[in-house]
Amino acid sequence: MPVYLDHAATTPILPEALAAFTAALGTVGNPSSIHSAGQRAKMLLEDGRAAVAASLDADPVEVVFTSGGTESINLAVKGMFWARQQDRRRPRIVVPGGEHHATVDTVAWLEQHEGAVVDVVPLDAQGRVDLTALEARLADASDVALVTFLWANNEVGTIAPVSRIVELAHAAGVPVHSDAVAAYGQVPVSFAASGLDALSVSAHKIGGPVGIGALVLGRRATVEPLIHGGGQQRQVRSGTQDAPAAAAFGVAASMPHADVRALRDRLVAGVRAAVPTAVLMGDPVDRTPRQAHFTFPG
Structure with missing residues (x-):
């Protein structure tokens, strides 16, 4: 009998999340509609959002649902980069080595198409960010758009010194995003305590369905949206929201995770x-x- 061990890539959907998902699929209504059917769908959606927010120590209004971790990272990195160009040019993106391709390819695209300058901070042999090098890169941050980094390395599992990275960046007046996809459900992730401006997670890493993730975006953080349309979710991510997936995500986020x-x-x-x-x-x-x-x- 085969044994599935690659939970770093994706987890099996939890039975409770699957039950919530299949039950919610029968709910008819657009969550943006004001009639009763729409409001029933909205209740499912917002209950899921509240559960995800609670699991991340965030406010529900800060949770922006996306199609997954990759979109969340693209929205954060591209959106924060563009937003930081509006008053004056800030081309530099400070990013550690060893990031997930969702970040690596995003900053490479910005470098090729938007004139970004990618400033890579070295890691030590254990995959830890060189804080001395990071501090030196931020000594003159007048041209830095943002700092982005992995909360936990998706390959070797090393956990970043999150608070110190945020402290260094904010002291230089630079917003910070963290890809917490590999950390979520494994170690405590508190958006409020971290001081981050933005944080990306994905449902299928914690027993939820594939196809939904979240960008946790602080109330005072600013991003340029990737998708335009109806202005849903604080006008950050337009489009009819997936209430059944949000409901399942919320259930998965609420479940205790075994200490293995x-x-x-x-x-x-x-x-x-x-x-x-x-x-x-x-x-x-x-x-x-x-x-x-x-x-x-x-």
């Missing part, structure tokens, strides 16, 4: 016993509980 560190450590010990030359990658302490990334010399 003991299983991870048992796996690590077993691999090291079988292959003594195996090298465990990532921070040995500050890492996500569900990832064990090895390299095998030779």
Whole structure:
């Protein structure tokens, strides 16, 4: 019987989330409509939004539903970059090495098409951001549009020093976005405590359905939208919202997540016993509980 272990890529949908999703699919109505059918759909949508917000220690109004983590990252990075060009030119995007391709390809597109200057901050051998280098890059931040970084590395699981990164950037007057897709559901993620301006997550990493994610956008944060239309979701992301997916996302966000560190450590010990030359990658302490990334010399 096959055993599925690649939860870093996607998780199986939780039975409770699947039940909420299938039940909600029978609800007819556009959440933007003011008639009773529309308001029933809106209730499903907003209950889901409130649950996702609670799981991230954010206000419901700060949760902007998207099609997933990739769109959330694109909306944050492109939207914040464009918004920061409105009063004067700020071409530089400060980003650590080793980011997910959703960020890497987004900043590369901005470099090619919008004249962005990508300033890559090095990582150490454990995948941690070099804070001294970051501080040096922000010493003169007059041309910096934003800082963006992974809350937890999706490959090796190293957790970033979130508060310190935000502190350095905000001291220089620069807004900050974090891709928390790999951290969500594994470690506590508090948008309020982090001080971030924007944060991206995805439902299918925590037992929700594929096809829905969220950009948590602070009340005072400004982005230029990628999608224009009806002005839904604070005019940040127009389009008829997916109430059934939001309902399922909310249920998944509300479910407790098992502490599997003991299983991870048992796996690590077993691999090291079988292959003594195996090298465990990532921070040995500050890492996500569900990832064990090895390299095998030779």
